[in-house]
Amino acid sequence: MKRILVFLATFMCLLWFLAPFVKGQFQEEPKVSETKAENKKKLKAENASSHAHTPVPKQKVTEATIGAVGDILIHDRVYIPARKSNGSYDFNPMFRSVKPYLGKTDITVANQETMIGGKEIGLSSYPSFNSPVEVGDALKANGVDLVTIANNHTLDRGEKAILNALNHWNSIGMPYTGAYQSSEDQRIIRILKRNDITFSFLSYTYGTNGIPVPEGKPHLVNLIDTTRIQKEVKEAEKVSDVVVVSLHFGKEYERLPNDEQKQLAQTTANAGADIIIGHHPHVLQPVSWLTKPNGERAFVAYSLGNFLSGQQGDYKDIGGIMQIGVKKIQTGDDVKIELQNPKFLPTWVNRPYEIIPMKALSDQSDKYNEIQKHMNQFMPELSFDF
Numbered sequence: 395m396k397r398i399l400v401f402l403a404t405f406m407c408l409l410w411f412l413a414p415f416v417k418g419q420f421q422e423e424p425k426v427s428e429t430k431a432e433n434k435k436k437l438k439a440e441n442a443s444s445h446a447h448t449p450v451p452k453q454k455v456t457e458a459t460i461g462a463v464g465d466i467l468i469h470d471r472v473y474i475p476a477r478k479s480n481g482s483y484d485f486n487p488m489f490r491s492v493k494p495y496l497g498k499t500d501i502t503v504a505n506q507e508t509m510i511g512g513k514e515i516g517l518s519s520y521p522s523f524n525s526p527v528e529v530g531d532a533l534k535a536n537g538v539d540l541v542t543i544a545n546n547h548t549l550d551r552g553e554k555a556i557l558n559a560l561n562h563w564n565s566i567g568m569p570y571t572g573a574y575q576s577s578e579d580q581r582i583i584r585i586l587k588r589n590d591i592t593f594s595f596l597s598y599t600y601g602t603n604g605i606p607v608p609e610g611k612p613h614l615v616n617l618i619d620t621t622r623i624q625k626e627v628k629e630a631e632k633v634s635d636v637v638v639v640s641l642h643f644g645k646e647y648e649r650l651p652n653d654e655q656k657q658l659a660q661t662t663a664n665a666g667a668d669i670i671i672g673h674h675p676h677v678l679q680p681v682s683w684l685t686k687p688n689g690e691r692a693f694v695a696y697s698l699g700n701f702l703s704g705q706q707g708d709y710k711d712i713g714g715i716m717q718i719g720v721k722k723i724q725t726g727d728d729v730k731i732e733l734q735n736p737k738f739l740p741t742w743v744n745r746p747y748e749i750i751p752m753k754a755l756s757d758q759s760d761k762y763n764e765i766q767k768h769m770n771q772f773m774p775e776l777s778f779d780f
């Protein structure tokens with residue numbers, strides 16, 4: 395009798411223990427069929443609505459502006475006056491007059507020609523530059539949203555200067571393109587989004603002043619290579635609405651683009667680039683429309699001159715802020731991009747070092763008129779009403 399009781403008790407315990415599993419097994423089935431039924435209902439409803447009337451894809455139109463400034467080339471005569479008594483640097487006063495204009499544009503790109511390797515490795519000037527990190531802080535504080543850093547001076551002070559600079563850009567949350575910490579970093583396409591429009595950014599230079607790219611480290615600087623640009627523009631197109639390519643090219647101090655620049659800009663546009671920002675000549679070269687194979691137009695600024703540098707005379711102290719509007723028209727899955735309202739604000743580097751809109755300088759009015767004619771010679775509709 396005792397044995398039977400023990401057996402019964404064990405059996406009951408076992409049943410109680412197994413109950414949730416058995417229950418679960420039987421409860422799962424109706425759940426699945428319920429889901430299937432729900433799905434069927436949904437499908438039915440969807441079919442009914444699509445049969446009832448042809449769906450009209452909703453059209454959504456958004457707009458954003460993108461701008462750029464040219465070379466930021468920090469000679470010793472630019473960083474010495476920025477030095478404070480405590481040994482740090484403050485470049486903010488140099489941007490005081492252009493800050494409101496930089497802030498008018500949704501995204502502003504600057505070409506940081508000299509690496510901001512910082513004083514830790516010793517600051518230096520032409521021909522082998524290394525600039526204070528505070529240059530980066532001033533760009534950030536005055537409205538710059540991304541820096542392009544593939545330039546002929548990128549390798550001036552070697553890998554250490556580049557890595558220091560990249561660390562600083564990362565620490566202040568400034569995206570960069572054109573030189574990278576590693577091949578993994580290089581593979582990440584930089585993207586910024588404004589008003590539901592995504593912009594991607596690529597940057598390349600013709601060379602590095604004869605300094606060889608360190609063996610096995612091509613990520614340290616992006617060199618111009620047509621096949622590579624075509625491939626990377628295509629990749630950027632897949633992840634963005636607007637592809638912006640910076641090209642460090644052309645001949646120094648030439649005021650008009652040469653055939654090589656025109657060809658490369660056209661090839662870049664043919665690959666799918668929408669906006670091409672040129673620099674290196676240290677003087678302004680005009681802006682122009684290009685036509686892409688699909689009939690859409692692309693915009694090129696062949697050279698944006700010097701935005702801040704210690705160079706003087708022969709148009710080398712003139713630069714400017716370029717701005718262009720982007721309109722995104724989305725109909726269903728179809729996205730159309732239209733470029734509109736190109737603008738340019740010519741700027742002058744005053745001494746001791748402040749960037750000033752030329753229109754504010756009464757003694758520069760002749761030069762200001764001359765620069766307007768120079769910049770709009772291929773694009774009469776270019777506006778200077780910034």
Ligand SMILES: [Zn+2]
Nearest residue numbers: 545546547674
């Ligand atoms: Zn250059």
